[in-house]
Amino acid sequence: MALSSSISYLFLYIFIAVSSGFPINSLETKDHQSVNQTFRSAQQIYKLKKMIATRLQEINKPAIKTIQSPDGDIIDCVLTHKQPAFDHPLLKGEKPMDPPENLRRYNQIRNTSDHFQLWSLSGESCPDGTIPIRRITEEDMLRAHSINSFGRKFPNASIHEYAVISEGNDKFYGAKGAINVWTPNLESWREFSVAQLWLVAGTPGKDLNSIEAGWQVYGRLYGDYLSRFFIYWTGDDYNNGCYNLMCPGFVQTNRKYALGGAITKTSTYKGKQYSITLKVLKDKQTGNWWLGVDEYGSEYLIGYWPSKLFTQLKNGADEVNFGGEIVNLKTTGPHTSTSMGSGHFPEEGFGKAAYIRNMQVIDTDYNLKAFKNPSHRVTNLYCYSMVERDSDPNWGHYIFFGGPGRGEKCP
Structure with a gap:
């Protein structure tokens, strides 16, 4: 369900207050009348x-075709060489690269009656030579903290909670895993719930580099509570970088997938289960990190993060992570009721709890391997947790994870 557009002007006023030095958190708690008293003039609104x-003109590139998605999104089919990535100072004048030889077996597109994302349900697709980009609207911008921070993560690490399994103490050239897809509940549109894989290198708080991919529910970013396929990257400890194609960086090469687009099929409690299999792989020759999706028995490349975006990931990842993450803003005082995964604890098992299966790392010789010495990071055991399973003939190394947030054990 989309967030009401009637609050757009309130957000506009908050933007003005922020630019004038007023703290946004205090403004959001005032009534409409008192908020209005802080605004200066119609000139400022203009x-x-x-x-x-x-800013919208910078992000939204001219489209040669436009597709209206059932969820309200507008998908622009943009010429591949005109996409936002090539606005990045380090990528200006470049064109999309071909995949490395060991990834050329991946299909770039195929005709299928199954549709991974809502925007393609009608059978519409982007033409050859273009990529689908979710159009950013004024309402999207107004929901952000500020114009400059649009598309970025919360900078405050203390509000993030995790249930994660990690493999470190080595160099990795990628990772692969099948992530169970759900639509968890959010207490506030300003919070999010995520399931993902991510590769990191460098030191948190200093020079951390990160590549992330998975699904998320995030009202503030998208204006609804649908589960959406997303990516994220940073080359400087989250000072820069962004979700999807909301800033220059990631180079998309596939016309089948819209980053940030809503996922068609999500799992139900005691019902049918759905997952997406994601693979991230570093190309030795160029240093670029390629993102692939396995769907319905076929493999597709979506695009790549150029090596130029990073300092620490140039030599490979120091750590591979799989799991869930939420933001806890405590908007009503106690712990948030925003759920992780299915909203049920991992002990409930298949069909009830969220899972990530066939988790593997890719070593510097391009071998897929199971975790050898995994560590667990569960930041709030009574609200969200994780259970690891070593081996299964079909599931390989896997975890169940998640939880409901606020409850009897999570005040």
């Missing part, structure tokens, strides 16, 4: 709207 329009 100026801010003009700033937003300029």
